[in-house]
Amino acid sequence: MSATVAASPRTTDGAAVVRPPTPAGRHRTRRPRRRLGATLGTNGILVVGAAYMVLPLLWLVFATTKDASTLYGASVFTPGGSFVANLQRLLAEDGGIFLRWLGNSILYAGAGALVAAFISLLAGYAFDKLAFRGKSALYSTVLVGVLIPNTATVIPLYLLAASVGLTNTMWAVLIPAFCNPFSVYLARVFSSGYLPDAVLEAARVDGAGPVRSFLSVGLPMLVPGFVTIALFQFVAIWNNFMLPLIMLQDRSLFPTSVGIFLWQSQVQQNPEYSPLVIAGSFLSIVPLVVAFVLLQRFWRAGLAAGSVK
């Protein structure tokens, strides 16, 4: 978007500094009431939108404090007294397997995000800064990878993994997690935005080789991009459900998403599983919500970069 529209002469005298601008004189008399209405209307709708996003989460928080009988029937937004009991039961169920699932999720998402972000950064940097033959053809391959929905490759991945005996191992979940073509695209955007060519040129003049100048000059300047890409990949792996559901049979290898699903599928026969499912859901989103609130700067940067064509 490079719409450099010439401002009309009437507005050039400093009006751009003030926002909202002083309205033209004839509007001034009826402005206050209209402004009040607009303020109430705009913020009112935003409050409704925010409530729609937050209330289901609030329901989950309150539901975590209830046992199976008060979950059905009792008024919704009053706390029950079973919060601690629910968490204790959650952590004790099946020999404390929930903590194991949480650990698996952290391992898959943490290791997957770090490795994927690093190799995507390498590739994005190469596509942005290096000249080589076949660059556009290779980059097109990456873009084709972006266009294919993940779930369409899950069953093919399972078939291939089964043929080499890798199903039901953590590698079956980890190796696909290392690959995200969209991260390469993001890394290329970050590399061209954060890393001026002149800086690398200066490093080269100082006698640094291509690898050295990447490691000592490029990488430090790309750290914000690395964090952003790793954050998005972490969330994507943490949220992934179909791949681990299909690849893993041994429940001690499950991530939380598949573990909670296993319990949920028993709720129909035994409602006593409900508090487990709810408390498990609650516990597994707390780290993500905290991470998102603390790392705001990075997901904003990622979303801004992702919308550039």
Added chain:
Amino acid sequence: MTVRVDDSPQRLRRRPIRGTGGRTAALFLTPFFLVFLVAMIAPVIYAIGLSLFAERRSGLGFGGAEKVFVGLGNYADVLASETFVAGFGRLALYCVLYVPTLLCVALALALLLDAAVAKARRLFQVLLFLPHAVPGVIAALIWAYLYTPGVSPIVSALASGGIQVDFLSVHLVLPSMVNVAVWEWAGYNVIILFTALQAVPREVLEAARVDGAGEIRAALAIKAPLIGPALGVALLFTIIGSLQLFTEPKILSTATTAVTSTWVPNMWAYDAAFNRNNLPQAAAASIVLALLAGALSWVVSHLTSKGGTR
């Protein structure tokens, strides 16, 4: 990988990093393309190979199954399967409901957030974005409970107002699923569109205001068209995302019988592989889905990039 140095003199003069080229590029690109090969290309090729064969059991079922080359026979079976076609119909209906709803909600919220009179912008952004931090499984679970009579405050509130709704009935379960996905993804797209809106040159809006356009008029007639490229990206990723539909119906199928085991194509392929033990058919179904999805997103990406460069 056959990346080679491009050492033509003009090229070297223009590029900022000289004397690097092919060998460095190979070093930097190999890790990614290695996992890309293992995690995306090889599985698809293997699945295509597998989909061309069928397992035939000999007459009385004695002895193992033997593999028979059937060409495109599995594809014909998949496309002729009533449940597969019905699943595709549901997926199409889901996309038709979900994509416009999501984009309208996200655009409306982004424009409101960008309005001069909006307060507490940062807080609203975080609150709207919060559901994106919730894994799809858990989002679907929360809403499954919020749809279940007896547990759901929504159902009981509507019932006390004299309205009996079963969100999990055969007719409503698809819109209910759309709602779960809108809840998960609206805030994410609001932030993308809002970021683009912030980049709209203020002089343009000034000019509009001086010409007498109100906030709403300016928002719809000026701001919205100016963020066309961002809208195009949001549209593309929303479509790719909606074609992945698996988690939400899989979770809701634990709460209602209205969602069958072959409800959408992904579930059909899952069912073929793990319940019917027909791996070649599962492979064929996956390839059909990947091809259609890839083709659709390619068309959309070309349409939107053409629209964006106007």
